[in-house]
Amino acid sequence: MHELSLVQGIISAVGETASEKGGRVRSVKIGVGELAQFDIRLVRGLLNDLKKGTSLEGARITVEPEKSKVKCLSCGRIWNFQELAGPISSDEREMMHFLPELLNSCSRCPNCSKSYFEIEEGRSVRIIEMVLDD
Amino acid sequence: MTESESNLDFRRGMIDRRLAHTRRVLLVMSGKGGVGKSVVSAALAGIADASGLEVGLMDADIYGPSSALLFGARGLPAEGESGLVPPILGGVKVMSVDLFASGRPIPLAGSGANEILLELLALTYWGNLDCLVVDMPPATGDIMLTLTLLRKDVEAIVVTMPDRLSTSVAHRVLELLKGGGVTTVGVLGNMVRGSAKDKETGPKKLAEEFRVPLLGLLPFDDSVSNAVEKGNIDALLRTRFARSLQKSMSVYLRGMRRGAPRAVG
Numbered sequence: 001m002h003e004l005s006l007v008q009g010i011i012s013a014v015g016e017t018a019s020e021k022g023g024r025v026r027s028v029k030i031g032v033g034e035l036a037q038f039d040i041r042l043v044r045g046l047l048n049d050l051k052k053g054t055s056l057e058g059a060r061i062t063v064e065p066e067k068s069k070v071k072c073l074s075c076g077r078i079w080n081f082q083e084l085a086g087p088i089s090s091d092e093r094e095m096m097h098f099l100p101e102l103l104n105s106c107s108r109c110p111n112c113s114k115s116y117f118e119i120e121e122g123r124s125v126r127i128i129e130m131v132l133d134d
Numbered sequence: 135m136t137e138s139e140s141n142l143d144f145r146r147g148m149i150d151r152r153l154a155h156t157r158r159v160l161l162v163m164s165g166k167g168g169v170g171k172s173v174v175s176a177a178l179a180g181i182a183d184a185s186g187l188e189v190g191l192m193d194a195d196i197y198g199p200s201s202a203l204l205f206g207a208r209g210l211p212a213e214g215e216s217g218l219v220p221p222i223l224g225g226v227k228v229m230s231v232d233l234f235a236s237g238r239p240i241p242l243a244g245s246g247a248n249e250i251l252l253e254l255l256a257l258t259y260w261g262n263l264d265c266l267v268v269d270m271p272p273a274t275g276d277i278m279l280t281l282t283l284l285r286k287d288v289e290a291i292v293v294t295m296p297d298r299l300s301t302s303v304a305h306r307v308l309e310l311l312k313g314g315g316v317t318t319v320g321v322l323g324n325m326v327r328g329s330a331k332d333k334e335t336g337p338k339k340l341a342e343e344f345r346v347p348l349l350g351l352l353p354f355d356d357s358v359s360n361a362v363e364k365g366n367i368d369a370l371l372r373t374r375f376a377r378s379l380q381k382s383m384s385v386y387l388r389g390m391r392r393g394a395p396r397a398v399g
Contacts, residue, residue: 009148013144016147073243095235099234099250101249104241105240106238116243118243130136
């Protein structure tokens with residue numbers, strides 16, 4: 001369950017940033033990209049459990065899903081994970097769960113069938129924004 | 135005050151914490167492909183383990199990973215509460231993108247390779263290590279820059295064949311290391327055939343020019359390819375090449391004395 005490590009990483013980064021800037025954390029917005037296929041309820045639950053006693057306790061925490069945005073560098077088509085040209089196996093889903101960039105290893109552009117594309121959005125969990133009290 | 139995502143890549147902090155219990159990080163570089171970095175990295179990790187050191191091998195060649203193959207590692211790493219647990223083969227903890235991709239091609243554009251590297255470094259639970267050997271990719275792009283900035287005390291060895299094509303690229307790498315303030319442990323000649331020209335030019339001249347040690351001149355050894363075919367690190371460690379590497383790196387390895395065990399967070 002590497003979601004636990006990632007959530008711990010987020011909490012530490014928020015705490016370090018707050019302490020560096022010398023402010024109290026008012027709110028944090030977390031994005032959960034669809035390519036890593038995390039269970040968003042699990043991420044929310046972990047944040048809720050692990051925030052106790054940290055700089056995130058008392059802050060408003062928003063966790064929102066982020067759709068993927070993939071740009072084909074051959075034909076220019078912008079597509080997402082739902083539009084894949086063919087099915088991907090459970091093994092392939094699992095490797096993307098850890099390393100979302102491996103989408104490139106198991107799929108092709110739904111328009112031109114080339115595997116030359118770049119993930120622009122929605123890869124994994126990330127901090128979108130944090131607001132500190134001045 | 136609002137911090138936007140560009141300042142908040144939480145993986146950087148995770149990587150710092152992951153490596154807080156690693157004494158030395160050694161990049162095995164060349165700049166050029168095909169000079170034997172991966173085989174040197176694997177053999178060096180095996181030799182370090184045989185010397186009683188705790189050692190990890192990070193395959194940073196994301197486009198053309200080969201460390202897993204050299205150690206016969208396959209299948210996804212186990213997931214523990216502390217992160218991804220690298221498989222231990224021949225005493226070495228091995229992490230590679232190929233444990234996930236399993237031989238599939240990895241066609242990555244833009245920042246893709248660097249994203250994978252950051253993700254692997256952020257997620258891998260190494261525990262206590264005396265040394266993390268990093269098998270570097272060819273070229274001097276994002277991955278080299280990311281890894282040379284990984285910690286202030288990162289060290290590097292530069293592997294080169296004796297010929298002009300290899301040494302000209304190794305020269306660029308040595309310049310970059312010098313400019314970046316990275317400690318260069320030395321230059322290691324590889325696939326040296328024993329001629330006077332091979333021994334007196336190439337690696338030796340590079341080491342002299344940059345005033346770094348010439349660690350050794352590893353022989354061209356036919357038995358290396360047989361050992362590599364077996365995917366078994368022990369077979370590689372029995373070659374003349376590995377014995378020569380052990381001799382070349384003996385001073386470095388002796389300097390890596392293990393201190394008191396530290397608690398892992």
